[in-house]
Amino acid sequence: MDRDESVNVLGGALAPCSMDPVTGFFRDGHCNTCAADQGSHTVCAVMTAEFLAYSKYVGNDLSTPRPEFNFAGLKPGDRWCLCAARFMQAHDEGCAPKVSLEATHQRALEIVRLEVLQDCAE
Numbered sequence: 771m772d773r774d775e776s777v778n779v780l781g782g783a784l785a786p787c788s789m790d791p792v793t794g795f796f797r798d799g800h801c802n803t804c805a806a807d808q809g810s811h812t813v814c815a816v817m818t819a820e821f822l823a824y825s826k827y828v829g830n831d832l833s834t835p836r837p838e839f840n841f842a843g844l845k846p847g848d849r850w851c852l853c854a855a856r857f858m859q860a861h862d863e864g865c866a867p868k869v870s871l872e873a874t875h876q877r878a879l880e881i882v883r884l885e886v887l888q889d890c891a892e
Contacts, residue, residue, distance in 0.1 A: 783891040785872040787814035788849035814873035854881035
């Protein structure tokens with residue numbers, strides 16, 4: 771799998787999103803992506819209780835530990851490479867998490883306008 775160039779939405783080098791918990795499509799701590807990343811895990815989101823509850827409600831439970839996948843579950847304050855479409859869905863519902871622009875991959879812009887990301891920047 772050839773990775774896309776590691777460039778953030780501001781045009782600079784893609785900063786790390788999180789190593790604890792380790793995140794990213796490649797589980798490298800960055801919101802790197804490639805053609806195989808069908809979900810476009812490109813938005814570096816800062817989890818909130820509201821967003822985690824929303825995500826669970828719509829069928830993507832990110833807060834419950836899943837030891838079989840070595841996943842401890844996310845809590846408020848954790849950073850996670852979120853699918854761009856899920857971020858946009860949460861935004862449209864009024865419960866988008868905060869975003870680290872420096873750690874959000876430029877491919878997110880295929881789904882989310884820069885202005886929306888900027889409005890949610892931490």
